[in-house]
Amino acid sequence: WVGSARDGAVRLIDQTLLPVEFSRIDCRDVETVWEAIKMLRVRGAPAIGIAAAYGAVLGARGQGLGSVDAVVSSLRAAAAHLRTSRPTAVNLFWALDRMQRTAEAEATTAPGPEVLLDHLLDEARAIEQEDRAMCRAIGRFGAELLEPGHGILTHCNAGGLATSDYGTALAVIFSAVEQGKAVHVYADETRPLLQGARLTAWELQRRGIPVTLICDNMAPQVMKEGKIQAVVVGADRIAANGDTANKIGTYGVALAAKAHDIPFYVAAPSSTFDLSLPDGSSIPIEQRDPREITHGFGRQTAPEGVEVYNPAFDVTPSRMITAIITERGVIRPVTADAVADLIGT
């Protein structure tokens, strides 16, 4: 956020332009935030939640600051709209619920609309700050699981770009390196949108951590060659039993890790859990535009009119997950009881 609550803006890195171009966008209205989430200019479950929280602040001033009620009803409308941007990452709903609860709770006590708006901005900032602390805590807990010399495979991007600061899966790696554990990262490019190639490789390279880029379909071979000692990925939604929705391809990585006896870790904040869902079968899976596959990078790579299936996520069953690393500690083994113990309070 830059500027005051009254006329500030949400500043985002436009991740669709990385790694070739580093460019920021200032979003001054809800629609621009909605578009940024939809088009993956901002992406990664925690970062979507933060962007949406700030988007709700932008929305809250949508009808002007005439009255407290106008602010609350504008925020409600903005939240309802932002909820439609992407269906899978639960952090989006979590952050918007929290903003709405704050608005409703403060509506009766706020001395005026301007103060309410300031408080809403404070709440969005709190979400961002908590995310920062969360990243560090996940990093600390997760780093314990890695050893010097480990080869680590990651899929998609669960790094600084996916959070406010330090990442979830990549936080584990960053923390391990800070502790002096030299590791080598293998980054799946992550089709169709190549978040691994464009974002993860870029973040690791900037921090001087050795990284080798591979195509998604090479991960099993790299494991077979003995180059991988651990897999660490993020998550978009985790059900009560530990089943985890994450970027499409994660499930295949988990299958390959299992076949090679390689531990498979999920790193995600507690806000990623959706305890209302008993298991992964009820997690909604976003279907995206076929052109992401057929015209991925400005060039047609498939015949005209071909049918395409393009799910953005898949679900990895909890039995294939060695441990889930959260800011509250590590869930291991991953069972409904262990999830309830750490998260359900």
Added chain:
Amino acid sequence: WVGSARDGAVRLIDQTLLPVEFSRIDCRDVETVWEAIKMLRVRGAPAIGIAAAYGAVLGARGQGLGSVDAVVSSLRAAAAHLRTSRPTAVNLFWALDRMQRTAEAEATTAPGPEVLLDHLLDEARAIEQEDRAMCRAIGRFGAELLEPGHGILTHCNAGGLATSDYGTALAVIFSAVEQGKAVHVYADETRPLLQGARLTAWELQRRGIPVTLICDNMAPQVMKEGKIQAVVVGADRIAANGDTANKIGTYGVALAAKAHDIPFYVAAPSSTFDLSLPDGSSIPIEQRDPREITHGFGRQTAPEGVEVYNPAFDVTPSRMITAIITERGVIRPVTADAVADLIGT
């Protein structure tokens, strides 16, 4: 081959331009054939063998037709050069060995260099004709393994474009459809060079067979959804115990098929077997240019200078292969003894 032995040429479809452009190249010298194989203008193990055989004919006339010895020594030199084009597909070496044996055997009896050259062209044509018959036989044997309503996953392209005619893996599908078995094909796009998206989807679409294009990392999810009842892939080299080298990503597909109890079939001619290798660990794996991954779509998709690992093939262990479909019959279960029985004679 178009024209006479003396001044004809090898005519190839430039597969790097598909599916957007259908364009043929006439190769009039060994270097053009070498480049076409190296750059994957012609690809697929059987097609590489056929192109190399014709390339050897082009090479045989390289020093002119002054003497039989000149023809034989030119062919030898051409074969030696063509062998360096790609290391994994054994059909390349098999076809060149066969051309060289023919040249050497006929050198003593040929009445003159022109007749020898004609015989060499006949031999290359025989390789192509046998390939045609092989495709049809593989199709017939393989179609027995499919049932109406099956969803079939294939990886890379083992279709008409990879052979003289009808394909290996796709021959199985084409034959099944000709027998009235309606099937639905899921085609992995096959990074980095997208042979599945560009070639397999195109071939199936042209023949009116329902096909759905997916990214490689979506195959495990599609299997989990119950959409796949069989996997059929081609092969680039098969060791004596049945371990199979094929396009990178095949091993991951096999792991996922195993996890979902889906039969995994390899379709390949007997010329793909290399009985001199006891198992897959001794199959040489070609490493290709990092730019295939970082600049694959005509646009840079990874940070400058990032380290890349780009093996073109992987090896699927025989224990994960339900059956190998050859033009001589089906090897099932896949064991060294069963391979020796069918192929080692």
